[in-house]
Amino acid sequence: xxxxxxxxxxETPLRETHLKTGGTPAAPAxxxxxxxxxxxxxxxxxxxxxxxxxxxxxLRNTSAQQALAAYEKGVKKNTQRVDELLNLGLLALEAGEYxxxxxxxxxxDRIAEERLTKSLSREAASLTTSxxxxxxQGTVYDKAILHYYQALAYLGxxxxxxxxxxxxxxxxxLEVNARESKHSYKDDPFLQWFxxxxxxxxxxxNDAWISYKRALELYPFYGIEEPGYLCRATYAALKExxxxxxxxxxxxxxxxxxxxxxxxxxxxxxxxxTGIAPQILENNLMFxxxxxxxxxxxxxxxxxxxxxxxxxxxxxxxxxxxELDYFVRVALPYYPEGYAGTETRRVSVRGxxxxxxxxxxxxxxxxxxxxLNDRMPAIxxxxxxxGIIKYAASKAxxxxxxxxxxxxxxxxxxxxxxxxxxxxxxxxxxxxxLPDQIFVxxxxxxxxxxxxxxxxxxxxxMTLTRYDLPKVTVRAGELKVMRARCWK
Amino acid sequence: xxxxxxxxxxxxxxxxxxxSGGKKVSRIDVEETVDLSGNWNDTDSRxxxxxxxxxxxxxxxxxxxxRDAGKDPAVIVGAMRNLSDEHxxxxxxxxxxxxxxxxxxxxxVVASKDEREGVREEREDQQANASLETMKEFGMxxxxxxxxxxxxxxxxxxxxxxxxxxYQVDLTLSxxxxxxxxxxxxxxxxxxxxxxxxxx
Numbered sequence: 265x266x267x268x269x270x271x272x273x274x275e276t277p278l279r280e281t282h283l284k285t286g287g288t289p290a291a292p293a294x295x296x297x298x299x300x301x302x303x304x305x306x307x308x309x310x311x312x313x314x315x316x317x318x319x320x321x322x323l324r325n326t327s328a329q330q331a332l333a334a335y336e337k338g339v340k341k342n343t344q345r346v347d348e349l350l351n352l353g354l355l356a357l358e359a360g361e362y363x364x365x366x367x368x369x370x371x372x373d374r375i376a377e378e379r380l381t382k383s384l385s386r387e388a389a390s391l392t393t394s395x396x397x398x399x400x401q402g403t404v405y406d407k408a409i410l411h412y413y414q415a416l417a418y419l420g421x422x423x424x425x426x427x428x429x430x431x432x433x434x435x436x437x438l439e440v441n442a443r444e445s446k447h448s449y450k451d452d453p454f455l456q457w458f459x460x461x462x463x464x465x466x467x468x469x470n471d472a473w474i475s476y477k478r479a480l481e482l483y484p485f486y487g488i489e490e491p492g493y494l495c496r497a498t499y500a501a502l503k504e505x506x507x508x509x510x511x512x513x514x515x516x517x518x519x520x521x522x523x524x525x526x527x528x529x530x531x532x533x534x535x536x537x538t539g540i541a542p543q544i545l546e547n548n549l550m551f552x553x554x555x556x557x558x559x560x561x562x563x564x565x566x567x568x569x570x571x572x573x574x575x576x577x578x579x580x581x582x583x584x585x586x587e588l589d590y591f592v593r594v595a596l597p598y599y600p601e602g603y604a605g606t607e608t609r610r611v612s613v614r615g616x617x618x619x620x621x622x623x624x625x626x627x628x629x630x631x632x633x634x635x636l637n638d639r640m641p642a643i644x645x646x647x648x649x650x651g652i653i654k655y656a657a658s659k660a661x662x663x664x665x666x667x668x669x670x671x672x673x674x675x676x677x678x679x680x681x682x683x684x685x686x687x688x689x690x691x692x693x694x695x696x697x698l699p700d701q702i703f704v705x706x707x708x709x710x711x712x713x714x715x716x717x718x719x720x721x722x723x724x725x726m727t728l729t730r731y732d733l734p735k736v737t738v739r740a741g742e743l744k745v746m747r748a749r750c751w752k
Numbered sequence: 753x754x755x756x757x758x759x760x761x762x763x764x765x766x767x768x769x770x771x772s773g774g775k776k777v778s779r780i781d782v783e784e785t786v787d788l789s790g791n792w793n794d795t796d797s798r799x800x801x802x803x804x805x806x807x808x809x810x811x812x813x814x815x816x817x818x819r820d821a822g823k824d825p826a827v828i829v830g831a832m833r834n835l836s837d838e839h840x841x842x843x844x845x846x847x848x849x850x851x852x853x854x855x856x857x858x859x860x861v862v863a864s865k866d867e868r869e870g871v872r873e874e875r876e877d878q879q880a881n882a883s884l885e886t887m888k889e890f891g892m893x894x895x896x897x898x899x900x901x902x903x904x905x906x907x908x909x910x911x912x913x914x915x916x917x918x919y920q921v922d923l924t925l926s927x928x929x930x931x932x933x934x935x936x937x938x939x940x941x942x943x944x945x946x947x948x949x950x951x952x
Contacts, residue, residue, distance in 0.1 A: 377789075380913060381948045425834065432837035440910045468835070 313543075315339075316696050319355070320540055323697075323751045328358035346372050346379070346402045347693040350410065354697045357413060358749060362421040369414050376401040376410075391650055392657075394595070395643065395691035403635050404445060406695050408437055408455055409628075415462060416535075416747055424465055427745075431462025435475060447638040453482035454626035454702060457494060460501065461533055461706075465743050469504035476501055480517075487630065491623035493706035495521045500531075529708040530738035534613045536622045536718050537749040539606025539700030541629050542599045544636070546690040549579040550591040551648055553655075557589070571648035575641060592651030595690040596644055599636060605629040605700025607728055607752045610721040613705040615714050622703035622718075629700040643691070654684030699749060709738045720750040728752045790917060790945035792840050792904075800921050801848030804937045808925060809856050813934035817897065827853060827925070828862040828896035836906030836919070849900065849923075862896040898934065900925050913947035 315338040322331035332355040339348045353368035379401035389397045402410070415430035434455050442451040460475030476498040483490040495518030502514060503525070515522060551574055561567040574592075611622035662677025705718075718731040731748040738744060780786065785795045808814075817825045829849050832842040846864070853859045863871060878887045902923040909916045918940065925935040 381951050384950050384952055387950075426839060429834065429837060429839050432835075436837045436908055444912065 312692075316543060319351075319697070320751075323358070323540065328355065328360075331355055332359045332361070344375060345693075346376050346400050346406075347695060349375070350402060350406060350695040351697045353410075353417075354413060354695070357417050357420070358697075360420070362417045365417040366414060366421075369410055369417065372402065373407070373410055373414075376407055390646070391653060393687040394650070394689040395646060396689050396693070398691070400691070400693045402695065403632070403639075404441060404447060404449055405452075405631055405635055408434060408441070408452055409698070411437065412455060412458055415458070416745075419745055428462045428466040428468075431459045432471075434459040434462075435471070447635060449631060449635050449638070451478065451482050452626075453479040453486055453490075453494075454704075456482060457497070457625070457704075460497065461743060461745065464501065464531075465745070469501050473498065473501035473505050473507065486627070488624055488627055491625050491704060491706075493623065493704065495519075496524050497706060500525050524708075526708055528740050529710050530740055531743045532705075532707060532709050532714075532716075532736065532738060533743065533745045534622065534705040534716065534718060534733065535745070535747040536611045536613075536703040536705065536720070537699035537701070537747070538608040538611065538703065538720060538752075539604075539629075540751060541632055541694075541696065541698040541700050542603045542605055543696050544597045544690075544692040544694045545600055546692055547596050547598045549594055549596060551575075551579050551594060551651070552581055552583050553589050553592055553652070554583055554587045555589045556587060567649055567652065568645055571652065572641060572645040574648050575644040590655060592648060592655060593685070593688060594644065594647035594651050595688050596640070596647060597636065597690040597692050599633045603629075606750075607722045608701070608703075608720045608750055609723045610725070611703040611705070611750075612719050612721075613707075613716055614719060615716040618709070618714070618716065620705045620707045622705035624701060625704040626702040627700075628698055628702065632694070632698070647688075647690075650688070651684075654680070654688070658684060711738050711740050713737050716746070718748040718750075720752065722752075787943075790915070790943055791838050792836070792906075792919060794844070796919070796941055797841070797845045797848050800939045800941070801845060801852050804921065804923055804939050805849055805852035805856065807937050808923070808935050809853075809858055811935050813925070814858060821897075824858055824860050825897045826860040826862050826894050827898045827900060828928075829853075829864065830899050830901045832901075833903045836904055837908070838906065840904055842904070845904075860894065862894055868893070896928055898925050899928055913949065915945040917943045917945060919943075 315335065318338075319331045319335050322328075322334055332352075335351060335355055339345070339352070343349060343352070349368045349372035353365045353372060356362075356365035356368060379399045383399055386398055401407075411430040411433045415427040415434075418424070418427035418430060438451050438455060438459075441449075456475045456479040460472040460479065463469070463472035463475060476494065479494055480490070480498060483494070495514070499511075499514055499518060499521045502511060553574075557574075558570055561570065605628075613620045613622060658677050658680040661680040662673045664673070665676035666673030714736050716733045716736065718729075718733065719727055720729040720731070722728050729750040729752060731750065733746050733748060736744050736746065782794075787793065787795075814825065829846050832845055834840045834842050850861050853861050862868075875888050875890065882888075900923055902921060905920045905922070907918045907920075909918075919942075921939045921941075923935075923937045924933055925937075926933050
């Protein structure tokens, strides 16, 4: 697979190159060396894809421990790659290894924060090679949901106070992101609700109320129906805070929610995660560069603006053959169309005399697609810029070589062309072990011990997975959070 | 020439990226202030504890108690609620407060709830295993006169790569018998944290 795109990439750049024999013997050797070097550095993207495929297969067979072991074997020990640390963290959480999960997730968080300061050398290298050499810091969404998983790991460890801190970090992060993000993902109703739930476990009802209210405001922008439990949670927090002046407005919006809240019962939250988020793949596109297009740029900004124009002009731009100068090949990331991240259509939480329907709370797969769409113009502009630079470099090498001999020029041009083609690759790094969707059942139960199970069903009502939750002791006014994941 | 320059740049970049330096570890003085992330650290914990307890010991409740009771007060340091968005080692902070109290020589500090459990287990063990002369009796514990409770709050104001973190520590000393608050202390720390846009 790696070699297929490599071969394809050579076709167009070589249109104007005519290989001749002769010339300085050292030049071909040098160019060959450079190509081999580039291939060694970039490796084959297929290796990572195969590893993730193995991990996904293990996960679908519900063996999280084996999936973790396979992934640990496939990545470098003490890896400093944020995407790998995120995957390791989540796989360790699935395997019940909470300390390991926290270690990886905290490290990913620390490195991502550190990488806000961009490395000039890496940025420069990315313009001559590929976006893969840029230090990956995770997407905006990764950095938000990272705290959700850290909170779950702390809850798994039996440290609810530390889980609350992660809930607060979600709120802090989203507050800044909502103000400063240029993408459509600014704030998150599911994470705001989760943050509210964490606040409540610590008795911070006022903060919980603020988070719930924010979640209510945000659900319309998520493109899914607002879950019914959100009104109930908001109303209960409002009563705790004593904000009676806002009660009438909430009741108008939420109907008879006041009758649903029993202050003598406890609250149980079951987070039901389903499927696996889509994986980013690489797409190779040819952008036509016309004879009338600009060749000289005042500075890098001007070149970037020009690249963006080319992106919006499209790779399927209709042109006169006689006006075509050359093609720029760019490798771009994309999420495959038609990928079904989960077979699950219905999730319910059952127990003795209990049958609660979990509601869709977070469509992660859609959020990730939207995030990539938002970033695409910038990614594409960089890729086209890179293509133009690589082409200019190959022409310059060819022209420089031709001053000595025709053959040397051809070989040098070819070498630089090969190097450019060999290094061109899309940045397909992502948090690949995230679920595709999260359903939530948030309900009240009378005080006492309860045995609950989560039933995942497909569109035909067939049970995909039955997950028995650990026995839960409910106390009046207390909140218990549990989690179950179905990989199908 | 331009081509060679580009090639050299690309190779140099690879070399820079792939050849990260090894780890360097050196011992430093525990009193030395080192701010790496801008988060709450050991220096904040120590400074806040010393300053606040210094303030508490200079207030009239102490002299009033000594005058009325004719002895030094016994204090128990209770829970410190972390209301910030940082994982703060409240145990270290409680330790710093206890140390400041004990070292003042004017206040007696009673072991915390968890520590007492351990001491009681030891005392129970002594009943079976220690000699009569060295065995300690039950019911002779020092009861605390006052309890210190606290909260750590944090407010963050951030824009782009600049951030101001404002910590506020509130401590309250209450009489165990009467619930009367005899001292309320507050300490604020403000930190400006800026991150560079680029590094080499």
